[in-house]
Amino acid sequence: MDDNEYGFVKKRINDLLDIDLDNYKERQMRRRLTSYLERANPPDVGTFFNNVEKEEKMLQELKDFLTINVSEFFRDEYQFEKLETVILPELLENRMKIKFWSAGCSIGAEPYTLAIMMEEVMPGLAHTIVATDLDETILKQARAGGPYGQQDVRNVSPDRLAMYFRNEDGKYWVIDKIRDKVNFKRHNLLSDPYEQNCDLILCRNVVIYFTDTAKSKINRGFCNSLREGGILFIGGSEIIFDAAQIGLGVAIPSFYRRVPAGTSPKTAKMGPAN
Ligand SMILES: C[S@@+](CC[C@H](N)C(=O)[O-])C[C@H]1O[C@@H](n2cnc3c(N)ncnc32)[C@H](O)[C@@H]1O
Numbered sequence: 001m002d003d004n005e006y007g008f009v010k011k012r013i014n015d016l017l018d019i020d021l022d023n024y025k026e027r028q029m030r031r032r033l034t035s036y037l038e039r040a041n042p043p044d045v046g047t048f049f050n051n052v053e054k055e056e057k058m059l060q061e062l063k064d065f066l067t068i069n070v071s072e073f074f075r076d077e078y079q080f081e082k083l084e085t086v087i088l089p090e091l092l093e094n095r096m097k098i099k100f101w102s103a104g105c106s107i108g109a110e111p112y113t114l115a116i117m118m119e120e121v122m123p124g125l126a127h128t129i130v131a132t133d134l135d136e137t138i139l140k141q142a143r144a145g146g147p148y149g150q151q152d153v154r155n156v157s158p159d160r161l162a163m164y165f166r167n168e169d170g171k172y173w174v175i176d177k178i179r180d181k182v183n184f185k186r187h188n189l190l191s192d193p194y195e196q197n198c199d200l201i202l203c204r205n206v207v208i209y210f211t212d213t214a215k216s217k218i219n220r221g222f223c224n225s226l227r228e229g230g231i232l233f234i235g236g237s238e239i240i241f242d243a244a245q246i247g248l249g250v251a252i253p254s255f256y257r258r259v260p261a262g263t264s265p266k267t268a269k270m271g272p273a274n
Contacts, residue, residue: 104206108142146173
């Protein structure tokens with residue numbers, strides 16, 4: 001795909017889907033789009049986008065391809081165990097009310113995992129879970145609390161599956177008590193205003209294809225959304241290279257803490273010294 005064609009593709013995608021490809025790593029995105037178009041095999045790119053504009057199914061397929069909304073409950077069990085045993089006990093200490101934000105929540109598996117965990121760790125504690133995603137279609141499934149397939153729940157223990165899900169014709173749905181704990185909203189991390197006063201933000205496996213500039217802007221936004229001492233929970237394969245400049249320090253791997261202005265990022269670390 002040459003520069004002219006890529007420029008055209010970027011414009012059409014931005015107009016149709018509100019996805020600004022300038023924020024995505026260009027070489028990778030060009031390669032992916034080239035093979036996508038080869039598979040679709042239209043007479044030319046203009047015709048392809050005219051068809052996409054007319055056909056809802058094609059539009060959704062393109063959106064799914066670009067946003068990669070793969071998710072599952074208790075994704076990366078090890079990290080969720082750290083959340084439950086190390087991060088949450090400290091965050092919840094002496095607090096009457098807690099606010100969580102799952103950004104790029106896809107089908108809702110991530111915020112519902114958190115809701116299940118809160119039910120077990122602190123059933124009585126007042127808390128808000130806001131969950132956002134760019135993709136309104138995927139949010140419909142999330143809001144409904146299902147249906148989820150076997151793959152989506154493969155990390156859920158049999159006890160939790162029996163307690164927090166109902167099975168209808170081989171598909172799983174979270175029970176109403178868990179479903180009602182999460183408030184889903186459409187939100188574009190690259191252009192919409194951010195939540196405020198968060199205690200914990202989860203943004204996992206969302207920014208991996210973004211440029212460093214876009215990642216930095218998003219992480220700065222998250223830092224401002226966190227109360228001092230609040231935690232940003234990222235994906236297992238992700239690292240925030242400019243954390244210190246942004247005002248974040250590593251609490252434990254995959255968990256960054258907003259450090260008070262003027263203090264060393266080292267104060268972010270978990271442990272008795274803090
Ligand atoms: C791979 S899923 C991650 C889901 C979940 N966080 C997890 O780790 O299982 C990435 C999600 O990010 C969403 N996303 C991509 N770009 C976004 C943006 N600019 N603003 C908000 N959400 C976005 C996609 O729609 C998709 O649902």
